Amino acid sequence: MNEIEMALPLTVYEAVDVALLDIPPRSRFYNMMPIGIGTAWVESLIGYIIRLAWLHSVSPVALFLQEIAHHFWKPIRHIAAVPAPFARNLNGADETAQVVVKTLEALTKRNDLRQLTLLNWRNVLSDYRAFRESRAWCPLCYQEWQDAGSTIYEPLLWLVSAGRICLAHQQPLQTVCPHCQKKNPLIASRAQAGHCYCCRKWLGASELSGETDFSVEEKEYQLRLTTEIGNLLATTPSLDSMPTHEQFVEGLQAAIHQCAHDNINIFSAQSEIWSGTVRHWLKGAMLPNLEKLTPVCLNLNLSLRDLLSGKIKPIEKQWSLFAEEEQQYRINQHGKLQTVKSAHDVEAERQVLKAALTEMPPPSLQSVLRKLGCEDTGYYYYDHFPELCICITKRYKEYRSGYFNADAIRNDLQQMLAENPPPSFSEVSRRIGYSRSLIHKTFPTLSEQLLERYKEYRQLYRAGNLEKLREEIREVVISLQRQGIYPNETKVRKMVTTPARWEQFKQVMQEVRQELIKPPKKNPAPRLTQLSLL
Structure with missing residues (x-):
């Protein structure tokens, strides 16, 4: 060691931990943050999949099929859009949404994607008709987000079928592209937020053309309804438990x-x-x-x-x-809710009930109530006109009990049995005024005789009708042959006036054809004999 090195001061460093760091595994997809969690404008799960696909420069359908769909379907290579019933459930609360959320959270290493669905309400809400089958959007929102440089996405509130209005601009949501006049599926291979999935043109607009479909009352109602649903979506992350x-x-x-x-x-x-x-x-x-x-x-x-x-x-x-x-x-004595009517309506109904007491034959109370437009059991009229209702019912019962004269009805049946042509059993029931089951139960022998006679009459009628049809077809065929026209089934059918089913017509036509029409003789080909060959 030389003198210079000995003159330099020595530095004491802290101990270095050489143990391996616990680095979490890398996610397959980017850890993209959802938009609007905790607000009424929370992003939909379908919109998140579309944005995630564009972030990775792949088709949303390709991403869905290759990374998610194998949990549900067999491998599919060529598909333009996810089926609408399946895509509609992605934002819902059923098992489909649960599997998709679990898969995406594993791919992105996020734990808040269930807030983009109704999974937190799965125990109390049904998916039935909860979401649209096609896309809906607000052009004004798209344009504002683009002008402000904000991320363009698909809010979950726009996909709820009950909501039909935009909360920000109080305008109806659009469902048809103004450029190609087509509806957009919920997710497609060319899906891009803010653009038409069919023609890929921009859907934003600074103003809406045309008149709104909402009246003032309907618009106010839609605003209240959509606000209530938005509040539900906004409070979802703050739930202590499902x-x-x-x-x-x-x-x-x-x-x-x-x-x-x-x-x-x-x-x-x-x-x-x-x-x-x-x-x-x-x-x-x-x-x-x-x-x-x-x-x-x-x-x-x-x-x-x-x-x-x-x-x-x-x-x-x-x-x-x-x-x-x-x-x-008003609640009546039967526990039913009845609308209170004006004095004029009550008096008019009273007059109708009074007039029923003088009618002949006496009508039933149900028929009178039907004239008044009552489709239920008539609790209102029993409560307001008890005496009139009781009198009408009693008068009708007395009439029915005295009217059923077995001897007179038997005589009528015997007379009908001798009629020619005999009436059908439905006609017998209508003329006597009682049901077929009651007549058959009271007079079984006469009823069977009436049925058998009418059956024989129908058989004879059909036979006579077929003979008439045969004669008419024969005349038509002969007439067409004289004119040099071949009588095929189509031409003959147009000229025949006797009513008949197509099967009957074909059968009779075949019989007449075999009788009158002779198929053209085919000239046999000349035989080549040994002499002719020479």
């Missing part, structure tokens, strides 16, 4: 209690949904979907998330079902 079906049933029972005093019929009437559907939800026989459940929440001023998670808050405005001054509905 809501269970028991929690949904508790929330639905609480809503029925607050809004309808535990009366399902009133609840279904006010929410404009069939009462059987509500009972199926309560029993767990079926799960609700967004298309049916969201309007229920709007009509009852309920939160969709609170109803699904069983956290129903007290309603600010209770129904005024039992208030005299604001009553629009």
Whole structure:
């Protein structure tokens, strides 16, 4: 060691850990971040797949088929688009979405892709008709994102079938390309966000041409409906746990209690949904979907998330079902919900019921109610006109009991048995005024005789009709032959007027043809004899 090296000060370094670092494995795809998680504008899973494919410079369908589809299908090489029913379920809550999310999370090393679907609501929501079968978009949003330099993507809210309006611009969503006039599938080989999947032209626009399809009331309703669905999507990441079906049933029972005093019929009437559907939800026989459940929440001023998670808050405005001054509905003694009608309507209905008491023959109460436009069991009329309804029913029963005179009916049947041509059993039932089963049960012998005689008559009629058809076909064939026209089936059929089925016509035509038409003789080819050869 020389003097210079001895003069330099020595530096003491810290100890170096030479153990191998725990480096996580590399992801197969880029760890691309989804857009809008925690907001109503959260990206859809299909839109994420399309952006991921373009980031890797591959076709979205190729990426899907090579990396994901082998979990569902056999290998497919040539396909232009993923089938619409399958693609529609990618954003839903069934097993398809679960497998796709799990596969993509493994490929990208992300753990938040389930927020791009309804998987967190799979226990309380059904996929049935929840999403569109084709693409929908807002041209104004596309143009704004492009002008601002933002990433262009496909929000999940645009794919929900119940929502038909853009929350940002309050304009209807577009479903047809303005350039090629075609609908776009949900995912295609040429799919690119903001562009038509068919002609690949830009779909953004600074303004919409044409008038909107929404009225003022419908537009307001669509805004409320889409806002409610957007709130559900925005609050999905903040769920402590996945809501269970028991929690949904508790929330639905609480809503029925607050809004309808535990009366399902009133609840279904006010929410404009069939009462059987509500009972199926309560029993767990079926799960609700967004298309049916969201309007229920709007009509009852309920939160969709609170109803699904069983956290129903007290309603600010209770129904005024039992208030005299604001009553629009009334519960009758049968537990049914009846609409309150004006005094003019009630008096007109009273006059119709009174007139039925003087009609001959006496009508049944059901026939009278049908004249009034009543399609149900008539609880309203029993409650408002009990005496008239009872009198009409009693008068009709007395008429029916006294009208059924067995001896008179037997005489009528015997007279019909002697008629020529004999009537059918349906005609007998109509003329007597009783059902065929009752007549056959009361007069079995006469009924069998009537049936047998009518059967024989029909057989003779068919035989006579065939003979008439044969004569007419023979005349037509002879007429065509005289004109030098070959009588084929098509020409003869057009000229025949006797009604007959095609099978019967062909059979008779074949018989007449064998009888009258002689096939042309074919001249036999001359035999080559040994002499002619010479």
